[in-house]
Amino acid sequence: MRMPPQTTIEQGIEGHIYKVSGNQMPMKGTQRSKPKALICEVYIYKPTTVKQAQGQGTLYSQINTPLVAKVKTDSAGHYQVKLPVGNYSVFVKEGNQYFASESDGTGNLNPAEVFAGKVTTRNITVNHDAAY
Known part of the structure; x- marks a missing residue:
């Protein structure tokens, strides 16, 4: 059994990047494809x-x-x-493009906030190749 990765930082951002593609519409007799772990680069920008x-x-x-x-x-x-403590935007590099699908109430893309002594x-x- 594979153990989940350990977070070894004391302050910053951690997480998982997944990819899902294809038809994700619920249909009788079929299952949606499961998200797969994505090996990629993650870019952290100022908001x-x-x-x-x-x-x-x-x-x-x-x-x-x-x-x-x-x-x-x-x-x-x-x-x-x-x-360091602060606000950031997290982008996933897909080929020569950057993926971001969420925003906060002020319009920041893929927002993440780092607090003192915490890991966010x-x-x-x-999911840009998925149909819902």
């Missing part, structure tokens, strides 16, 4: 709004805010990055 990124939908070709950190996921799709969990499911 970024749609107006500060170039692209459309959930895929962006350029992010126009400062890059803070970049980290790779492991074979289970797990990542962790030590960060930020799981992301890359």
Whole structure:
């Protein structure tokens, strides 16, 4: 049995990146495909709004805010990055584009906040190839 990865940082962001694609509509006699762990790069930027990124939908070709950190996921799709207290936007690199599908009430994409002495969990499911 595989054990979940251990978080070894004391302050920052950690989580899992998953990918789901194809037809995800509930249909009698069929099951939706399960999300799969995604081995990829995760980019942490200063808080970024749609107006500060170039692209459309959930895929962006350029992010126009400062890059803070970049980290790779492991074979289970797990990542962790030590960060100072603050607010960030978390993007998943897909080919030559950046994926972000959520925003907060102020328009920041894939937001995550780091608190003193805490590790914030930020799981992301890359689903731009899925139909719901």
